[in-house]
Amino acid sequence: MKKKWWQKAVVYQVYPRSFQDSDGDGIGDLGGVLQRLPYIKKLGVDVIWLNPIYKSPDKDNGYDISDYRAIQPKFGNMKVFDQLLAETHRLGMKIVMDLVVNHTSDQHEWFKQSRSSKDNPYRDFYIWRDGKNNLVPNNWGSYFGGSTWQFDEATKQYYLHLFAKGQPDLNWENPAVREQVWELMRFWLNKGVDGFRMDVINFLSKPAGLPDAPNPEHAEFANVEPMVADGPKLNDYLREMNKKVLSHYDVMSVGEMPSAKPKDALEYTGLDAHELNMVFQFDHVTLALNKDPRLGKWNDQPVKLVDLKQALSKWQTALDGKGWNSLYWNNHDRARAVSRFGNDSPQYRVLSAKMLATTLHMMQGTPYIYQGEELGMTNAHFTALSEYQDIESIEAYHQLVEREKLVDHKTMMRYLATESRDNARTPMQWDTSTNAGFTSGKPWLQLNKNYCEINAAAELKDQQSVFYYYQKLIKLRHQSDLIVYGNYQELIPEDEEVFAYRREYQGQTLVVISNFTEKIIKRHLEMPTNKKLLISNYADDQADQLRPFEAKVYLY
The missing domain is CATH 3.90.400.10 (Oligo-1,6-glucosidase; Domain 2)
Known part of the structure; x- marks a missing residue:
């Protein structure tokens, strides 16, 4: 395998609107990101991924772009962006931009x-x-x-428009559209940005004739994803993008690809594919779909560990030596990891946040940390519809509760508290001051009420905090080719309580064991006596005994 810089990198995702406000208008901005660069540097990451910062009417929080070459005025201007890029590079980090070219704004x-x-x-x-x-x-x-x-x-x-009415889809069949996209990509790459995360990039190629979608549930409108994901000309478009643009720069590219399977990812991101470097796949974050397909993601059922292990292990095995994984628990579109996959109660939040971090960061691939994840931030647990801002959540409520009457108000509020995108978008929790240090004004979205208990200032003073645990995991990855490149073998796949796997590379072996429950349990895995405990979220090692949400990594 020819080694690339982005394989050893760790990415920190910044949702600028919710990260840090520098001018008191209640909306995070580029000046705020600039202000907090020392914090990101202290964590130890290599790359900052910025969600869209382009000019936009904000029908979908910046994913409806009206000018790809201008900065959203609420976020600042190009002078501030240039300062941010220069300072990020001075600190030895890189910036990846969000590229949204399946659709534009209707104001473009x-x-x-x-x-x-x-x-x-x-x-x-x-x-x-x-x-x-x-x-x-x-x-x-x-x-x-x-x-x-x-x-x-x-x-x-x-x-x-696959998304909001204000987000008309571009016609990628038109060569002039593609040429315009290549031009705007070059604009940012020539400025010095270090790559792109590409929004729903596998939706670009629509099927010939735009036929009806299968509709076994006889819903008013059918699920469009099977019709538009991985369309007939997608490979052609991505190869052209690589040939005309990406191959001329030493940059990183990750494509968000709903519905993608490992065989698809190998086509788009295989080490010899000449398209993209890696994909965001959705298998592990869409496991708890409602049994009623009309409700889709809206659910509050816990994820079954055996299913989670199968979803992650499938990708680890399929891409080993042939492609590259992106590793993530959550992002701006997904509920908080510790609330969805761990336990966000005061008793177990820190332990389970560290356990989830260990499980993911020891896998093969490039890890992505979503802002606040390194603090163990939780879902907001909003209780009123008026507290939500997310267009997807609000539209889902109106459709499922009021128009189709598929669920009642109380049930839908539980679903929103579990799955709404706003859970990830509440402002960053910096300290215990007014508005958690995010803004001196009125925050655009209500803060999570637990910011006095969970915030960066407190964690930076506590060597046992989630923050410093993430810092240790990042350092280990930077120091170990075994963690970066080692192959993967799942252990005890049918175990409903423990996630265990082995990594091997050039004569070294790593074994990762994570207890996904709040119970004390015992598991014996065959390992040599000269094994070394590399990292754990408990202060001591009780051999075969696993305490609540315990995670440990052995090296031999």
Whole structure:
């Protein structure tokens, strides 16, 4: 395997809106990120991934871009961004930008031109269709509820939007669209950014003729994902992107790919594929789907450990020596890891946060830490719909409770408290001062009420904190080729309480054992007597006995 810098790297994801506000308007900004760079550097990571900071009407918190070459005014301006990039590089870290090119905002100049007339040169930048018998062109359902089609009065046609109405999909069949994307990528890479995380990049290629989706539940609109994920020309588009842009820079590329399976990932990110470096796959974060497919992700059932192990191990094994994994528990679209996979009670939060970190960071791949994860931040546990801001959550409530009456109010509030994206988006908890040190103004989203107990200031004073445990894990990865490149073998796969696996590389072996329960249990794994305890979330080692949420790593 030819070794690349991003294989040994650890990434810290910053959601700028919720990270640090520097001007008192209640919204995090680039000045705030600049202010907190010493904190990120202290953690020890190599790369900062910034969620979208481009000009946007904010229908979907910046994932609806109206100008790819301008900074969202609420976040600052290009001068501040240039300062941030220079200071990040001075500190020995890199910056990866979010690339959102499946769709734009309906306020983007391309779309304004496109919708103005059928013969406008930009008409074919987007996907327009006539209706069928006074109905939408097909039965595809939007991720945010309702149809994927929006009727536009000016030209009496419908445009496609897989997400919000304000996010029309680009037509990647049009070479002029692709050339514009290559140009905007070069704009940022020539500035010195170090790569891209690519939003829903496997949705670019739509099926020929845009046929109806299978609809076994006879829902008003069918699940669109099977129709648009991994479309027929996706490989062509990604190879062209690599040839025209990525291959000319020493940068990192990760594609967010819902529904992707290991065989797909090997096509897009195989070490000889000439497309992307790695993908974000969703298998382990979508295990608790509701039994009723009409409810999709909305659920509050705990994840079964055997299923979780199978999902993660499948990718570890399939990509070993052929591709590269991205390792993550949570991000801006996923509930807090310690609430979803661990135990966020005061008694077990710290232990389970460290256990989850150990389990993930000892695997093969590039780890991603979502802001606050290194503090063990928890779900917000909001109790009123008015506390939510997320468009997906609010639309789901209206659709499932009010329009379709599939669940009652109380049940849906439980589901939102478990799965809403706002759980990840509550402001960063810096200290015990007003608004947790995030802003001197009114925060754009309500803070998690536990910020006086969970915050960076307290953890930086406590050598046993979750923060310093993450710091140790990052140092171990930087020092060990075994952790970075070693192969993977799952141990005791049918065990419903313990996640254990082995890594091997150049004569060295690592064994990771994690207790996912609050029980004291015993497990015996065959290991030599000269084994060394590399890291653990308990102060001592009680051999075969595993205490609540105990994690330990042995080296021999």
